[in-house]
Amino acid sequence: MLHNILITGASGYLGGTLLARWKSAQLPPYGTLYALVRGEDQAQAVKSYGATPLILDLKDSGQVIQQIIDREISIIFFLIDAYGDGHQKTMIQARHAGVSTDKPLLDNDPELYDILKRTVSPHEWFAQAVRTNLSVIDTAEANDVRSYIFAPCMVYGEGDGFGNRTSIQDVTIVDNDDPVWPVCHVVDTTNLYLQILRRALQGADIGYGHRGFYLAASGSMRWNDVYKAFAEALAIRGIVDNAKVEQADDTVLERIGEVLGVSPSSVPVLIGGKCTFTAVHGNEIGWKAEYPPEHILETADAEVELILKTLDSRGSKATIR
Numbered sequence: 001m002l003h004n005i006l007i008t009g010a011s012g013y014l015g016g017t018l019l020a021r022w023k024s025a026q027l028p029p030y031g032t033l034y035a036l037v038r039g040e041d042q043a044q045a046v047k048s049y050g051a052t053p054l055i056l057d058l059k060d061s062g063q064v065i066q067q068i069i070d071r072e073i074s075i076i077f078f079l080i081d082a083y084g085d086g087h088q089k090t091m092i093q094a095r096h097a098g099v100s101t102d103k104p105l106l107d108n109d110p111e112l113y114d115i116l117k118r119t120v121s122p123h124e125w126f127a128q129a130v131r132t133n134l135s136v137i138d139t140a141e142a143n144d145v146r147s148y149i150f151a152p153c154m155v156y157g158e159g160d161g162f163g164n165r166t167s168i169q170d171v172t173i174v175d176n177d178d179p180v181w182p183v184c185h186v187v188d189t190t191n192l193y194l195q196i197l198r199r200a201l202q203g204a205d206i207g208y209g210h211r212g213f214y215l216a217a218s219g220s221m222r223w224n225d226v227y228k229a230f231a232e233a234l235a236i237r238g239i240v241d242n243a244k245v246e247q248a249d250d251t252v253l254e255r256i257g258e259v260l261g262v263s264p265s266s267v268p269v270l271i272g273g274k275c276t277f278t279a280v281h282g283n284e285i286g287w288k289a290e291y292p293p294e295h296i297l298e299t300a301d302a303e304v305e306l307i308l309k310t311l312d313s314r315g316s317k318a319t320i321r
Helices: 013-020 042-049 061-070 084-096 112-119 123-143 186-201 221-234 250-260 264-273 300-313
Strands: 004-007 034-036 050-053 073-077 147-151 154-157 180-185 212-216 217-221
Touching: 004 013, 013 186, 034 042, 042 050, 061 073, 061 250, 073 186, 084 123, 112 123, 123 147, 154 186, 180 186, 180 264, 186 212, 217 221, 221 300, 250 264
Parallel strands: 004 034, 004 073, 034 050, 147 212, 154 180
Antiparallel strands: 180 217
């Protein structure tokens, strides 16, 4: 029996790029590809990529369950609302009827689930993300469903989809002790999604559930190097007064926290902290990044230009003083 597949978030940065690259991925045989949409405009857009549009009210759990059962959807890419777990749990049930350490934390570590289980973070946004991952894994296991926890890092590059084509991370990129963070081009990120799917369609046991964590990263970069490259691109365009990178003071942290909806103390961790999470699992299943981590510096000018054009088209203020 061929798998029917559902992509959510098709109008977003990652979901849209995934859908746009679907036809060229040369995947093993599958049944019907569905894409969750909100209206007729999006429905027509996903049809152009070969997907069948599916309009669902995710808040109506009964409708979600019935539609997944009726269409015999057996593989779901959940690319929306990564912090909450309500919608994922409903879909899983339908299918059935910060860590403080300097040591590298590998995404194929057999103890990773237990490490997360023991994690106690002072930052609620991080604690919620951990709870969501654990809840998805536990719910899937209880319903005899295979779960794969995909962890995008600092994703950059122009997306290929019909909706949002810019990374929300690059728009909000604060420093403490010159930390490093994993990076990955959007194409490489999408290719890992596709490789996981390819191996699943082939019937391979690539690690799921407690051992189903996948980090999309080609390597790590120093935040200060990224800041410098972006600051230089902004200064050339007169968006900032100069390219000097300085430590954010309490006033700036408070302003950023208001925009991000977190406390000022959480800002350095959320958009400038140290991350020792290390990508291994993807390489083990045949994925290989095309772009090295240094590529983000080489394309910083183009990335800034793309972001500014997107902000301008949305009527957003792009001058920083």
